[in-house]
Amino acid sequence: MNADRSPLFCDTVLAERIERVEAQLIAKGSEAAHRRRPDTAGFVIPVAGGVASFAEEDSPLNKVAGLGFGGVPSAADLDEVERSFTACGSPVQIELAHLGDPAIGALLTERGYRLVSFENVLGRxxxxxxxxxxxxxxxxxxxxxxxxxxxxxxxxxxxxxxxxxxxxxxxxxxxxxxxxxxxxxxxxxxxxxxxxxxxxxxxxxxxxxxxxxxxxxxxxxxxxxxxxxxxxxxxxxxxxxxxxxxxxxxxxxxxxxxxxxxxxxxxxxxxxxxxxxxxxxxx
Missing domain, CATH: 3.40.630.30 (Gcn5-related N-acetyltransferase (GNAT))
Incomplete structure (x- = not known):
């Protein structure tokens, strides 16, 4: 690494851009799973700038990605997402960037979501x-x-x-x-x-x-x-x-x-x- 290299600073604009392409990636992968197995349950639902995805049972693509930068999801939006995951027998997993709207974290806590882990996003x-x-x-x-x-x-x-x-x-x-x-x-x-x-x-x-x-x-x-x-x-x-x-x-x-x-x-x-x-x- 060059000694004169300045660390990359991430503001909310850059974080929104990264989360948007991450949501695109998850959605496209989930849609491919549905085409591969059209006889199984699955969905891709847009939600508040992000996407809720269920690809197939136990898939790492079963998640909500990209929330935090397209407004706070409404109660009706979350009701639909939760019903869809429940119908597939799956918990709802939401990945929420800490640079996103903090009101979303508060809302999810009120709805019974529990913090279980973290992951880091690095850039160059x-x-x-x-x-x-x-x-x-x-x-x-x-x-x-x-x-x-x-x-x-x-x-x-x-x-x-x-x-x-x-x-x-x-x-x-x-x-x-x-x-x-x-x-x-x-x-x-x-x-x-x-x-x-x-x-x-x-x-x-x-x-x-x-x-x-x-x-x-x-x-x-x-x-x-x-x-x-x-x-x-x-x-x-x-x-x-x-x-x-x-x-x-x-x-x-x-x-x-x-x-x-x-x-x-x-x-x-x-x-x-x-x-x-x-x-x-x-x-």
Missing amino acids: GLKREHECVTPTGVEVRPSGDDEFEQWLDVVTEGFAHPDAQGVPSHEEFSREVIARAVRDLAAAAGVMRCVALRDGVIAGGAGYRMAEGIAQLTGAATAPAHRRRGVQTALLSTRLAHATTAGCDIAVITTQPGSKSQQNAQRQGFDLLYTRAILVKRP
């Missing part, structure tokens, strides 16, 4: 040409459809074994559920794929999506046999370079608080922008 400005850093023996390239299953396998394996460092997630997902969600996001949300090869063998994979000048880093993973060889650094550096060339001015990543992922991102010049509170109401 992309205002100049970014140089790719790839260690000797590591190559990163776009991943084509012919190797989609290999890409999916390595990325899913990483998500299935999250960081042991830091605050543990309040959720656990099976490998099969993770694979379906990653497949849906890659298929419909505009997520671009890249793989890292080490000595000619696929050693890691990553995804990213670009929208409204924001590069969303949607996840990266390295196969256990290839860890601590610079694969993650190469995947991150390449995605940042591609995003800069495409005209993005900021890259963002979401991590668990105090996790190895957060530590690695900050080592690569990312700053903590804001925290999302995770609030849940059970049927």
Whole structure:
């Protein structure tokens, strides 16, 4: 990280922009799940600038995202959201940025929502040409459809074994559920794929999506046999370079608080922008 680099400051305008593209990502992934399984229950409901999504049973896409910047949801809005999740046998999980309207947190508390966890959103400005850093023996390239299953396998394996460092997630997902969600996001949300090869063998994979000048880093993973060889650094550096060339001015990543992922991102010049509170109401 350059010593003269100023930390990225996040105001409410930038937070609104990030939350808006996050809601778009969740909605597109959920809609893909509905197309894949049209016989199952599911919905995408706009709510106060955000979106309520139910993709399928136990999916990580079952949540309310993007609230806080489009006004306070009405009681009728929340009634509809809660009825929809209850009809699917699911609790309501709301991810609420701490830079959003504080009246929403107060309203949710009054309606019986409980704070269960937090997650951090980190960002890095992309205002100049970014140089790719790839260690000797590591190559990163776009991943084509012919190797989609290999890409999916390595990325899913990483998500299935999250960081042991830091605050543990309040959720656990099976490998099969993770694979379906990653497949849906890659298929419909505009997520671009890249793989890292080490000595000619696929050693890691990553995804990213670009929208409204924001590069969303949607996840990266390295196969256990290839860890601590610079694969993650190469995947991150390449995605940042591609995003800069495409005209993005900021890259963002979401991590668990105090996790190895957060530590690695900050080592690569990312700053903590804001925290999302995770609030849940059970049927």
